Each structure stands twice: as structure tokens, then as C-alpha cells.
Amino acid sequence: MSANTHSRTADFVILGAGVMGASIAFHLARRKAGSVAVLDKDHVGSGGSSRSSALVRMHYSFAPEVQLALVSLKMFQHWREIVGEAGEFRKTGFVRIVHPDETERLKQNVAMQRGLGANVELIDRRQLQTIGGVPTHYTDAYASRRTGRRTHIYLQGSSGLLTPDHFDFTATAQRILHLGLPGVHRLMDAPWGGEANGWVATLKKARAAGLETNLELCSIPAERQATLVRPCLPYLDYLVVNDGEIGAIAGRPTIVEGRTELPACIAAARAVLAAGAMRIVVVHFPGGGVAVERDGPVTVKPSVAVPQDAIAGANGAGDAFAAGFLYGTHEGWSVERSLALAHAAAAASLRGMTTTGTVERWADCLALADRWGWRPLPLPRPRLLCFASPSDPRSAPKPPRRCSWRSGEAFRISRFISMMRTGRAAFLLIIRLSICPAVGKTRAVCSFGIVNFMVGRTACAGIRR
Numbered sequence: 262m263s264a265n266t267h268s269r270t271a272d273f274v275i276l277g278a279g280v281m282g283a284s285i286a287f288h289l290a291r292r293k294a295g296s297v298a299v300l301d302k303d304h305v306g307s308g309g310s311s312r313s314s315a316l317v318r319m320h321y322s323f324a325p326e327v328q329l330a331l332v333s334l335k336m337f338q339h340w341r342e343i344v345g346e347a348g349e350f351r352k353t354g355f356v357r358i359v360h361p362d363e364t365e366r367l368k369q370n371v372a373m374q375r376g377l378g379a380n381v382e383l384i385d386r387r388q389l390q391t392i393g394g395v396p397t398h399y400t401d402a403y404a405s406r407r408t409g410r411r412t413h414i415y416l417q418g419s420s421g422l423l424t425p426d427h428f429d430f431t432a433t434a435q436r437i438l439h440l441g442l443p444g445v446h447r448l449m450d451a452p453w454g455g456e457a458n459g460w461v462a463t464l465k466k467a468r469a470a471g472l473e474t475n476l477e478l479c480s481i482p483a484e485r486q487a488t489l490v491r492p493c494l495p496y497l498d499y500l501v502v503n504d505g506e507i508g509a510i511a512g513r514p515t516i517v518e519g520r521t522e523l524p525a526c527i528a529a530a531r532a533v534l535a536a537g538a539m540r541i542v543v544v545h546f547p548g549g550g551v552a553v554e555r556d557g558p559v560t561v562k563p564s565v566a567v568p569q570d571a572i573a574g575a576n577g578a579g580d581a582f583a584a585g586f587l588y589g590t591h592e593g594w595s596v597e598r599s600l601a602l603a604h605a606a607a608a609a610s611l612r613g614m615t616t617t618g619t620v621e622r623w624a625d626c627l628a629l630a631d632r633w634g635w636r637p638l639p640l641p642r643p644r645l646l647c648f649a650s651p652s653d654p655r656s657a658p659k660p661p662r663r664c665s666w667r668s669g670e671a672f673r674i675s676r677f678i679s680m681m682r683t684g685r686a687a688f689l690l691i692i693r694l695s696i697c698p699a700v701g702k703t704r705a706v707c708s709f710g711i712v713n714f715m716v717g718r719t720a721c722a723g724i725r726r
């Protein structure tokens with residue numbers, strides 16, 4: 262490997278074409294430091310580099326080594342940007358088990374690593390169990406390059422034997438339990454200790470220990486989804502789901518002719534809120550996301566305008582969205598900012614086929630989203646501009662139907678909104694608010710329109726009923 266293979270001289274001569282020699286050559290070339298020659302007595306990678314297990318771990322007892330590992334982790338996470346070629350970095354996790362006699366040393370080590378910024382956590386044997394006689398569960402995820410559609414092949418294995426008894430929250434220092442997935446865990450899905458299912462029992466236990474709770478869902482038949490999830494609702498603080506899932510739980514359509522109906526999602530979220538204890542329900546769909554708070558504002562945030570050629574696969578995008586939202590919430594961010602991070606994390610994850618390979622630090626996700634830009638705010642179609650009353654979910658119009666009660670209202674509002682899109686109707690709408698005969702139900706529609714008009718495509722809409 263040489264900048265000039267024919268030359269007998271070079272500004273820099275590196276002995277050894279292992280990872281060290283190659284890395285030094287790369288950085289010299291990047292700095293345009295001069296001509297570089299890498300010589301090896303054998304061949305490239307003939308030493309330890311080709312025998313390495315390729316673990317990028319942070320668990321070292323020598324502080325400078327931890328610092329070095331943190332710097333290299335960042336490089337692996339940004340491989341394509343730094344090197345210009347796709348890398349093969351997979352974020353998997355690492356568990357180190359020590360003899361009880363070494364616990365004190367381990368604690369000191371972990372404190373040092375955390376102090377340097379490594380993502381390390383101490384767990385004990387209650388949080389790591391071995392169940393004999395069954396394989397570890399796994400999921401094979403496939404994505405179509407052409408359509409982006411996914412197929413998952415799942416082996417339940419040890420997950421089928423998971424029960425509420427495996428969860429012990431007494432010693433945890435964490436604040437939020439992110440629990441999943443109903444429908445693919447045989448014992449958790451069955452009645453447990455007098456509860457409708459093991460999920461309910463686990464959520465109750467978590468809340469009793471002072472944790473906030475969120476439930477992650479997966480694609481299972483709608484009726485089964487509703488049967489399993491509805492009993493969990495009174496024990497949840499958050500629910501972050503997609504458009505199809507909220508429709509399944511609420512028992513109402515939210516996707517019509519393959520298209521997400523935003524008002525129907527909001528109505529479904531309200532109905533689900535009314536049946537549970539959540540502070541907030543978040544619904545995501547390809548064009549954006551909406552957060553509906555209990556008796557509070559509705560925040561709509563469009564998704565990131567990810568360039569088509571940057572999309573490698575959608576595996577894990579929903580999980581990344583939930584992670585972004587929960588991270589923001591955990592850090593006390595506003596709902597709007599948490600939604601922005603949720604979209605940004607999902608957008609970042611779309612760049613890879615794997616579920617975790619392209620997820621990065623939150624600030625980098627947001628920076629990437631800002632670079633790519635945000636989609637226009639998803640305006641509801643005029644015929645659907647009616648919102649369910651939170652007190653009576655049955656009063657919500659069926660999404661495909663035109664709003665018949667006050668059809669004149671809906672028509673005028675839809676005209677205002679189409680004018681508003683051309684930038685002419687703000688004044689009219691504001692007047693309209695004050696003379697609106699049915700303020701209770703139409704205010705949300707009018708405010709939505711006004712906010713859309715005023716904030717344009719970048720900010721979110723806050724609708725207070």
C-alpha cells in the first residue's frame with residue numbers, strides 16, 4: 262500500500278500493514294502530509310489484525326484505553342463519512358461477568374468508564390438469566406430493496422418462556438420501562454396471576470417500583486393486538502405506536518386506501534387515552550408524527566425528508582422513533598423537541614439495513630435531520646377536518662366519510678385552508694374563530710389551520726381544545 266508504488270523513497274515509511282499501520286497511513290493521507298509507503302514483511306493483515314474478534318468494547322481498566330476506545334467507537338459509527346465507503350459496524354452490546362470477589366473492582370472500573378463517557382451499566386444476576394433447553398430467540402429481518410417492505414422471521418425460543426417473575430425492578434436506578442412485545446411471547450401473552458396477561462402483571466410491578474412505563478408493539482392481527490394491549494392501558498405512562506397499531510387498539514380505521522388519516526389517528530389516540538392512564542400517546546406514520554396529550558395540546562411534527570437514495574431499509578425505524586421520543590421525554594425536553602428527535606433517529610436508522618447499525622448520538626441525528634430538511638406539515642384532507650370529542654370517542658366521524666353534521670362549516674373551513682395554502686386566508690380565519698357557532702368542536706380545526714399558516718413547514722402545530 263503506497264501513495265507512489267513506483268517510487269523508492271517516501272516522506273513516511275510505515276512498517277507493518279496491520280490495523281495500526283493502515284490507520285497511520287490513512288490519517289497521514291487525509292492530512293495530505295506527503296507520500297506514504299506501508300511495508301510488510303508478509304502481507305496486509307497477516308498479524309493480529311486478521312485474527313481479531315473485532316469487538317469495539319469500552320470495558321478496559323486503563324483510563325487512556327477507554328478514551329481511545331471511545332474515539333474509535335465514534336469513528337466506526339461515522340465510518341462512511343470519515344472513510345467514504347460503507348463500513349460493517351454492528352452495535353450489539355457486551356456483557357462482562359465477574360467473580361463475586363471482583364465486584365468492588367468492577368464497580369470502580371465502571372465508575373471510571375462512565376466518568377469518561379462510556380455507556381456502561383452495572384447489572385446483577387437477576388437481570389441476566391440462563392434458561393436451559395431452549396435456544397435464544399432471534400429475528401431474521403428482510404427488506405425489499407425495491408419497495409422497502411419488510412418481512413420478519415421470528416423464532417420465539419427463550420422469549421416464549423419469559424414471565425413476569427423474571428422482572429425485578431427493586432434495584433433499578435432507571436426511570437422508564439420500555440416493555441415489548443405483546444403477541445410473540447407465549448407465557449407473557451397468557452393470563453398471569455389473576456391478570457389478563459403477563460404484560461399487565463409486569464407493568465403493574467414496574468409502576469409499583471416507581472418506574473414510568475411504555476409498551477412497544479409489533480405487527481400482529483388487529484383483534485389480537487386489541488385483546489392484548491387494552492388491559493395494559495391503565496398501567497402505561499406513554500404509548501408510542503404507529504398509525505396501524507393505534508387503529509387496532511382503538512378499533513377504528515386510521516389508514517384508508519393505504520394513506521394515513523391524521524384526524525383519524527388523533528381521534529384514535531384520544532379514544533385510547535380515555536381508556537388508559539397514559540400522559541401522552543404518540544402516533545408515527547411515514548409523513549410525520551402526532552403527540553396527543555391527556556386533555557392537552559396535540560402536537561404534529563412532519564418527518565425528515567430523507568433522500569430516496571439514502572434509504573437502505575426500514576428495519577428498526579419505528580424503534581428508533583420510540584427511542585428518540587423517550588430519550589427526549591426522559592431528559593425533560595418539550596414534546597415538540599422530543600418528536601423532532603424521534604423523527605431524526607428514525608431517519609438516521611433508515612440509512613442501514615440493520616436495526617442499530619446507523620443509529621447515532623442524539624445531537625448527530627438532529628444535525629443530520631436538519632441537513633436533510635423536514636417534510637411539509639401534514640395537513641389533513643378537508644373532508645376529514647373534524648376531531649373526536651375527548652369525552653365521547655364514539656362521536657368521532659368515521660374517517661372515510663364526509664363530516665355530515667356541519668358540512669357547511671367543514672366546506673368553508675376547507676376552502677379557507679386551501680386559500681391559506683396559497684397564503685391569503687389568515688385574516689379570514691381569525692374572524693371565523695370569533696363567529697364560529699360551534700366553537701367547541703371547530704376551534705381545533707380553525708386553530709390548526711392558523712398555526713399551519715403561521716409556522717409554515719418547519720414548526721409543529723399546538724392545538725389546544
Ligand SMILES: Cc1cc2nc3c(=O)[nH]c(=O)nc-3n(C[C@H](O)[C@H](O)[C@H](O)COP(=O)(O)OP(=O)(O)OC[C@H]3O[C@@H](n4cnc5c(N)ncnc54)[C@H](O)[C@@H]3O)c2cc1C
Nearest residue numbers: 277278279280281301302307308309310312313314315316
Ligand atoms: C485472537 C485475537 C482476538 C482479538 N480480538 C480483539 C478484539 O475483539 N478487539 C480489539 O480491539 N482487539 C482485538 N485483538 C487485538 C488486535 O487484533 C490487535 O491489537 C491489533 O490487530 C494490532 O494491530 P497491529 O497493526 O499493531 O499489529 P498486527 O495486526 O499484528 O500487524 C503487524 C504487521 O506488521 C508486520 N511486521 C512485523 N514485523 C515486521 C517487520 N520487521 N517488517 C515489516 N513488517 C513487519 C506483520 O507481518 C503484520 O502484518 C485481538 C487479537 C487476537 C490475536
